Amino acid sequence: MGPASAAARAVEDRLFRALAVLRVVVLANAVGLNLYRAGNFQHPRWAAAAVVAMVVWTGVALAAYAVVRRRTALLLVADLGLAVGSLAVTPLLKGDGFSASLPGFWVMGALLAWAVHWRWAGGLVAGLVLGGTDLLVREDLTQNNYGNVFLLVIGGPIVGYMCGSLQEMATERDLAQRAAAAAAERVRLARAVHDGVLQVLALVQRRGRELGGDGAQLARLAGEQEAALRRLVQEEASLGRGGDGSDGADGAVPGSGGPATVDLAVALARFEQRAGVTVVVPAEPVLLPGHVAGEVAAAVGACLDNVARHVGEGAPAWVLLDDLGARVEVSVRDEGPGIAPGRLASAEAEGRMGVSGSVVGRLVDLGGTATLSTGAHGTEWELVVRRDAAQEDA
Amino acid sequence: MAERAVRVMVVDDHPMWRDAVERDLQAAGFDVVAVAGTGAEAIARFPAARPQVVVLDLRIPEPDGVEVTARVLRHDPSARVLILSASGEQADVLEAVKAGATGYLVKSASREELLEAVRRVARGDSVFTPGLAGLVLGEFRRMAEGPTAPDPSRDALTDRETEVLRMVAKGLSYKQIAERLVLSHRTVQNHVQNTLRKLQMHNRVELTRYAIEQGLDDG
Incomplete structure (x- = not known):
């Protein structure tokens, strides 16, 4: 049951240092009380010798417990033995029918040493031994004596249990700190690796395009991988910054209590892998309830599907995420020929859900708005979600 | 050349x-x-x-x-x-x-x-790439929401600057922005430059404020 880890040993060291102070205090108390009641002793010289022995042993104990390797079973047994002995000799020195024992509270030193070193079991054994001795040497049991014994017997295991808990907590904290340090180091290494890979992918794209032919094919592949790795790095960075345990992935994971929040910036960054799409987000995460972020991302996906269908596969499109605090705006823009007036309305009239259903409907359900502007310069959707509405909805 | x-x-x-x-x-x-x-x-x-x-x-x-x-x-x-x-x-x-x-x-x-x-x-x-414009825009939004409210005359963007910055972030070229807002190319360029200048100014003020606070604490 000895201390397993360095952290546990540090806790024990600390408690023994505190106990050293306590030992001096209870010794001073015992010496003082015995001087004050010197007249009660039938054998004052032997009593004086016993008090001197307590002083000497306290000195020995302070020196011995200060060093880890001297905290042996032998030391603890001797410590408890002397405490028991000092109780046992009391009737010889004071005669039967004494009221205060010779050591008084001085026995706490041994009791707590057992509790600190052997935790609750040690505290219980020491408490029972000391309590039992105290009861055996007395002629009659007063309410007061019983109270003291009872406190000894329950105090030992309680202190021991708390010492054990402190050691476990210190060990766990130590492990957690080590895990965090290891994770930070992994992140640092991963960054170096990612940066190197991004460099090479960028170079392949640049040179490949210039070579043309097969080179251009290589450049395209490198570009796709670059976008994928960039997204990964951004997701990692977003996770590192926290959010509150959001997995950043496919919408809400209901945690304990409130709905999980999701970084909309990460959710939208996924669209970068579509050809022609540029996603622009702020450096800080944009946290929204999971289902809100999921719906907004789905609406953006529908807008981009529409771009691919009506402007062309791989046509340039831009997604901008703008976090204004009270509300979040997402703009999806293309430079296509625009949507002819009335086309959306007629599609809806014909019973086809189409764009307005999947974009406007989703945003209205969230208490937000979706506005379309279209013309010769292209088409732009402005999606707006209010944070307060999103919270209520959650 | x-x-x-x-x-x-x-x-x-x-x-x-x-x-x-x-x-x-x-x-x-x-x-x-x-x-x-x-x-x-x-x-x-x-x-x-x-x-x-x-x-x-x-x-x-x-x-x-x-x-x-x-x-x-x-x-x-x-x-x-x-x-x-x-x-x-x-x-x-x-x-x-x-x-x-x-x-x-x-x-x-x-x-x-x-x-x-x-x-x-x-x-x-x-x-400016659209990506950088988005970052700068986000930074001004953050400053406006932050605990130390920026000095509006010095640090905050004008409505026009915000509008131009948003357009850059949406991938519009300076030429397209100039056409839409009926401005000269040079004016658009100046608006964009002002946003950077304000951001850098704000950063310097923050750094100075930080240094003064540290200095006062030491004293």
């Missing part, structure tokens, strides 16, 4: 990149006056080489690109820094821009894009 040779310094710790960029710049008529593989080398070589433009990778051995940007511009405020980064992390780019960089390009940009960016930065223009 008719333009008079712009003096450029290339800072990158990957030799293959450094060489490729150097070769492209020289072929286009730029004068590559120095190259460096680490932040320490860059800072040491900058004063003697006196480049007008520093093409800088953010991820370099100590000190990093953000620190190099700040140190180089403190030494010569007329120099220009163009960030050429493969780094997938946007926070780094934003920090470099706050420190005074006026251009940002991803490494996968084509040779022509790189040359055009160096020319523009050398002229004193800023080179």
Whole structure:
């Protein structure tokens, strides 16, 4: 049951240092009380010798417990033995029918040493031994004596249990700190690796395009991988910054209590892998309830599907995420020929859900708005979600 | 190349990149006056080489690109820094821009894009990608929401500046923006530049405030 880890040993060291102070205090108390009641002793010289022995042993104990390797079973047994002995000799020195024992509270030193070193079991054994001795040497049991014994017997295991808990907590904290340090180091290494890979992918794209032919094919592949790795790095960075345990992935994971929040910036960054799409987000995460972020991302996906269908596969499109605090705006823009007036309305009239259903409907359900502007310069959707509405909805 | 040779310094710790960029710049008529593989080398070589433009990778051995940007511009405020980064992390780019960089390009940009960016930065223009505009916009939004409200006359963007910045972030070219807002190309350029200037100013004020607070605490 000895201390397993360095952290546990540090806790024990600390408690023994505190106990050293306590030992001096209870010794001073015992010496003082015995001087004050010197007249009660039938054998004052032997009593004086016993008090001197307590002083000497306290000195020995302070020196011995200060060093880890001297905290042996032998030391603890001797410590408890002397405490028991000092109780046992009391009737010889004071005669039967004494009221205060010779050591008084001085026995706490041994009791707590057992509790600190052997935790609750040690505290219980020491408490029972000391309590039992105290009861055996007395002629009659007063309410007061019983109270003291009872406190000894329950105090030992309680202190021991708390010492054990402190050691476990210190060990766990130590492990957690080590895990965090290891994770930070992994992140640092991963960054170096990612940066190197991004460099090479960028170079392949640049040179490949210039070579043309097969080179251009290589450049395209490198570009796709670059976008994928960039997204990964951004997701990692977003996770590192926290959010509150959001997995950043496919919408809400209901945690304990409130709905999980999701970084909309990460959710939208996924669209970068579509050809022609540029996603622009702020450096800080944009946290929204999971289902809100999921719906907004789905609406953006529908807008981009529409771009691919009506402007062309791989046509340039831009997604901008703008976090204004009270509300979040997402703009999806293309430079296509625009949507002819009335086309959306007629599609809806014909019973086809189409764009307005999947974009406007989703945003209205969230208490937000979706506005379309279209013309010769292209088409732009402005999606707006209010944070307060999103919270209520959650 | 008719333009008079712009003096450029290339800072990158990957030799293959450094060489490729150097070769492209020289072929286009730029004068590559120095190259460096680490932040320490860059800072040491900058004063003697006196480049007008520093093409800088953010991820370099100590000190990093953000620190190099700040140190180089403190030494010569007329120099220009163009960030050429493969780094997938946007926070780094934003920090470099706050420190005074006026251009940002991803490494996968084509040779022509790189040359055009160096020319523009050398002229004193800023080179904004939609991504950078989004970062700057986000930073102003954050400042407006933050606990220390920015001084509106100095730090906050005007409505027009915000509008222009949003358009850049939505991928519109300066020319398209000028047409839509019925402004001259130069005016759009100025609005964009003002947003950077305000961001850098805010950063300096914050740093000074921080230094004063630290100093007062020490005293």
